[in-house]
Amino acid sequence: MSPLRRFLYIAIAWISFTLGLIGVFLPLMPTTCFMLLAVWAASRGSPRFALWIREHPRFGPAVVAWEGERAIPRHAKWLAAGMLGVSILVLSLTVAVLWLKLALIVGLALLGAWILTRPEPALGR
Structure with a gap:
């Protein structure tokens, strides 16, 4: 290299x-x-x-x-979900362009769903 x-x-x-x-x-x-x-x-x-x-x-x-x-610890999942929820709330109150607001909210919600459906580490169970 x-x-x-x-x-x-x-x-x-x-x-x-x-x-x-x-x-x-x-x-x-x-x-x-x-x-x-x-x-x-x-x-x-x-x-x-x-x-x-x-x-x-x-x-x-x-x-x-x-x-x-490819696992995410439970505490990290909940923290990520909480932060995504706060972000969605802020976006819903601050973004004026409707299509952009909806696209961002849907994208963050899908990201949250993906994070929450990842397995938890075997040692953390």
């Missing part, structure tokens, strides 16, 4: 990790999806960084559950 390509993967991994870290403190900012992107990019650019994320006590279990089982 060229040094430039490796650098780009590492940059994507660090940016994604930082955004995921911000998501821990900002309710409407996702965490897990950014951590998954960070692990994917780090696996290509810095396997040591990817391993560190997988072994991290806060972020690792959700990443490992998704990679191994």
Whole structure:
């Protein structure tokens, strides 16, 4: 792999990790999806960084559950559903264009349904 390509993967991994870290403190900012992107990019650019994320006590279990089982822990499902519900409420009160409002609400509702129907990790049951 060229040094430039490796650098780009590492940059994507660090940016994604930082955004995921911000998501821990900002309710409407996702965490897990950014951590998954960070692990994917780090696996290509810095396997040591990817391993560190997988072994991290806060972020690792959700990443490992998704990679191994395509599973989402119950608490993450409920948190995601709650945040999607808040987002739908905000959209319904702030977006003026009806077709856009409906499209966004339907999209978020479908995303919520998809998240809630994912299995839970075997260790979390």
